[in-house]
Amino acid sequence: MSRLAQLAPLISALNHRLGAFFISYLALLMAFILLYEIIARYLFSAPTIWAPELAQLLFGAYVMLSGGYLLAHKGHVNVDLIYNRFSPRGRAAVNLLTSFLFFAFLSVLLLEGWTMARESVAMLETSSSAWNPPIWPLKLTIPLGATLILLQGLADTLVDLDVLFNGPAIEEHGNDA
Template sequence: MPPLISYFERITLCFAWVAAWLFTLAGAMLSYEVVARYFFLSPTKWAAELSQLCLIYGTLLSMSWLLQHRRHIQINAVTSFLPERVHRMTVLMTMVILFIFCAYVAFFGWVIFEDSFARGRTTGSLLDLPAWIAELPVPVCFAVLGAQALIEIWKLIDGRPIPKGGHE
C-alpha cells in the first residue's frame, strides 16, 4: 500500500478514536445532566448543547473509518447475489457517486461555515456559541470522507478484495 494511503488511514483511525471518546463524553454529560436535574433540581446550562456538539463531531469524524471498514448501513440483498465483476462495478459506481456527493457537501458546507464565521453568527442558545463551531466539521469531515472514497476507488481498480464489513 502506498505510504500516503497508509498515513491517511492512520489519521482516519485517530479520527475514529476521537469520535469514540466524544460519544463517551456526550454520554457522561447527559448522565450528569439527568442526575443534576432530577436528583438535585439544578439543571445545567451547558450539558445539552455541548453533548450535541460532541455527537455532531463524533458522527462526522467517524464517517471515513466506517467507510474504510464497511461498517456503515448497507443494503446488500441484491448485490450479494451479483457476479464478482458486476458487484465490483456496482461498488465502484457507488464510490464515485459518494465522492461527488462529498465534494458538493464539502464545498457548500465551507461556504456556510465561512459565512457564519464572517458574520459572527451565534447559536442563539443559552451558551450562545459561535455557529461556526458546529458547522466546521461538515466541510472538513466530508472532505476526508471524499478522500476515503477516492482511496476505496483506487483499491477497487487495483484489484483488492471488497471488504465485507461486520454484517455477514
C-alpha cells in the first residue's frame, strides 16, 4: 500500500501548482478587467460590452480549475465538530466510508461535463450576448476541473488507506486549519 500512497504527493503537487496559478493569476486578471471596466465606465463614460462577460467567463474557469487545489489544502467546507475528535485512523476510516459519495458525484460531473464540453466544442458554441465570445473553452474546464478534483480525491483515498492500515506517518500535533 505504501507504494500507491507515494503517488499522493505527486498528485497534490500537480494540483498545488495548477491551483496556485489559477487562483493567483486568474484572480489578478479578473481584477484588472473589472478595474478597467470601472475606469472606462465612470471616468470616461465609455463602458465596454466585453469586460463584465469576460470576467464572468474567467471566474467560471477559476472555480472549476481551483477545486483540486482546494481539496489538496482541505479548503472545502467541512463539519468538524465530531470528526476532529477521532484519531488519525478514525478519520481515515470515516473518509473511506464517505468517499463513495465523493466519487459518485465527481464521476457524474466528469461524464456529464465531458458530454457538454464535447457538444460545445463540436458546434464551436458562443454566448448569445452582444459581444458573443466563444464559450466552448470554458465548458472544457468542467471535465478538466473534475479530473483534477477526482485525482486529488484518489490521492487522499490512497493516503487514508495507508493511514488506516499502517498508521499515520507522523504524529499530528494540533489542527492545521
